[in-house]
Every structure is written in structure tokens, then in C-alpha cells.
Amino acid sequence: MKPLPHRVLRALEQFNATHPWDHNAHYHQWILRQLPKRFDSALxxxxxxxxxxxxxxxxxxxVQGIDSDPVIIHRAQRMTPPATPVTFTVADALTGIPAGSYDVITCVATIHHLPFTEALTVFRQHLAPGGTLVVVGLSRVQTAGDYLLGVAASPLNAATGWLKNKGRRAPRPVSMTALTRPADMSFSDIVSEAHDALPGARLRRRLFWRYTLVWHRH
Known part of the structure; x- marks a missing residue:
């Protein structure tokens, strides 16, 4: 299977830079559909x-929101209306989670920055009985299936950016200003380690270079 020609990739990269959009926010409504209509606490x-x-x-x-970047936490605080029941804290995802258990835990495009199994173990420890964990993550391209999804996503990515920005040049979304690094785990390795740490977890490959994990604690 041949990769896309270099000139096509360059053209897509230039187009996407002109019409950027938030791939993680694309999954926010999907995340909400995995959750109860009401719950007491979320992380x-x-x-x-x-x-x-x-x-x-x-x-x-x-709701508790944690991030290791103090600049982005300050920005989140400024963007949140005072009456909103959210507290943003600068904290490490493995050692700094505010004490207590949570009915809902979400983690979007973050777990590939952490030791995977250790992170899932920490998340499980903070999830209340009956609670739901939802992860949207990145995996390393390894199989033909991974590559096919990437090929399918490339033109859809460009079209989505064009539609979301109504054909106009757009600034990079605020939520995309943080630095990220490529994923180093393949999807098959992620599935294997996730099932060891969270028996019964549901994992799926997704478009736009993402996978999802949903686990309910009994």
C-alpha cells in the first residue's frame, strides 16, 4: 500500500494550517453520550x-479540571463564568488528583503523555463505584487498518476544517495551543494493557487519529 504522494501531503498540511479545528473537541458530544444525564462529581x-x-x-x-500547565489552567479559569461549578488546578495526573472519588472521569489526548498502565490504575482508584471512565487517546500507526483510517481521515479532516471555518482562514483554536508529542504505543498494545488494568473496557479506533476507551466500574 503506497503512501499519499508527498505533494498531496504538503498541500493538505498547508490547507489544514489555514483552516485548523479542534480534533479533541470533535469528540466532546460523543463523550457526553457515554455519561448519565446527571451525576454528582466529575474529574x-x-x-x-x-x-x-x-x-x-x-x-x-x-467538576475538577487538572492540568500540569499553569498557563493553560490560568486561561481556563479566565474563560469560565464565576457561577460554573468547576475548579481548575495545576496538578500532576498521577500524583496530584484532588482527594476523593468521582462519578465521571474523562481524559482527552493526555494519556499518551503518561505511563499508560499506571495512569489507568490511578484513574480506576479515583473512580466511584458505578462510575464511568472515558478516554480519548492517540495511538501509533502500525497496521494496515491504522493506515486506512488515516488515509480516510485526511480529506475528511480538510473538509471539516473548511466547513467549521466557513471557508475562511482561521486562527488556531485556544484549546490547541498546548504542546503535544506523538503517541508511542500501538492500538493493539493499548487494548492489551487496558484489558489487563480495566477488565471489560471497550476500545475502538476512531477517525482523526484517535481511539476511545469506555469503562464502567461495578
Whole structure:
């Protein structure tokens, strides 16, 4: 299977830079569909500028958003209306989670920065009985299936950016200003380690270079 020609890739990269959009926010509504209509407490790990945490606050009595970047946490605080039941804290995802258990834990495009199994173990320890963990993550391209999804996503990515920006040149979204690094785990390795740490977890490959994990604690 031949890769896309270099000139095509360069053209797509230039187009996407002109019409950027938030691939993680694309999954926010999907995340909400995995959750109850109401719950008491939620934790958003790697909360960034706070978009998902604010959405969770519409269903929760209390939301904690944590991120290791103090600049993005300050930005999230400034962007959040005072009456919103969200607290943003600079904290490490493995050692700094605010004490207590949570009915909902979300983690979007963050877990590939962490030791995977250790992170899932920490998340499980903070999830209340009956609670739901939802992860949207990145995996390393390895198989023909991974490559086919990437090929399918490339023109859709460009079309989505064009539609979301109504054909106009757009600035990079605030939620995308944080630095990220490529994923180093393949999807098959992620599935294997996730099932060891969270028996019964549901994992799926997704478009736009993402996978999802959903686990309910009994």
C-alpha cells in the first residue's frame, strides 16, 4: 500500500494550517453520550482550556479540571463564568488528583503523555463505584487498518476544517495551543494493557487519529 504522494501531503498540511479545528473537541458530544444525564462529581484530566470541563458542569454538581500547565489552567479559569461549578488546578495526573472519588472521569489526548498502565490504575482508584471512565487517546500507526483510517481521515479532516471555518482562514483554536508529542504505543498494545488494568473496557479506533476507551466500574 503506497503512501499519499508527498505533494498531496504538503498541500493538505498547508490547507489544514489555514483552516485548523479542534480534533479533541470533535469528540466532546460523543463523550457526553457515554455519561448519565446527571451525576454528582466529575474529574477532567488534562483539562486544557476547560471546554470539556464546562460541558460536564452542565450535568454535575462539581467538576475538577487538572492540568500540569499553569498557563493553560490560568486561561481556563479566565474563560469560565464565576457561577460554573468547576475548579481548575495545576496538578500532576498521577500524583496530584484532588482527594476523593468521582462519578465521571474523562481524559482527552493526555494519556499518551503518561505511563499508560499506571495512569489507568490511578484513574480506576479515583473512580466511584458505578462510575464511568472515558478516554480519548492517540495511538501509533502500525497496521494496515491504522493506515486506512488515516488515509480516510485526511480529506475528511480538510473538509471539516473548511466547513467549521466557513471557508475562511482561521486562527488556531485556544484549546490547541498546548504542546503535544506523538503517541508511542500501538492500538493493539493499548487494548492489551487496558484489558489487563480495566477488565471489560471497550476500545475502538476512531477517525482523526484517535481511539476511545469506555469503562464502567461495578
Amino acid at each position: 477532567d484530566i488534562g483539562s486544557g482550556s476547560g471546554d470539556l470541563a464546562r460541558l460536564l458542569a452542565a450535568r454535575a454538581n462539581e
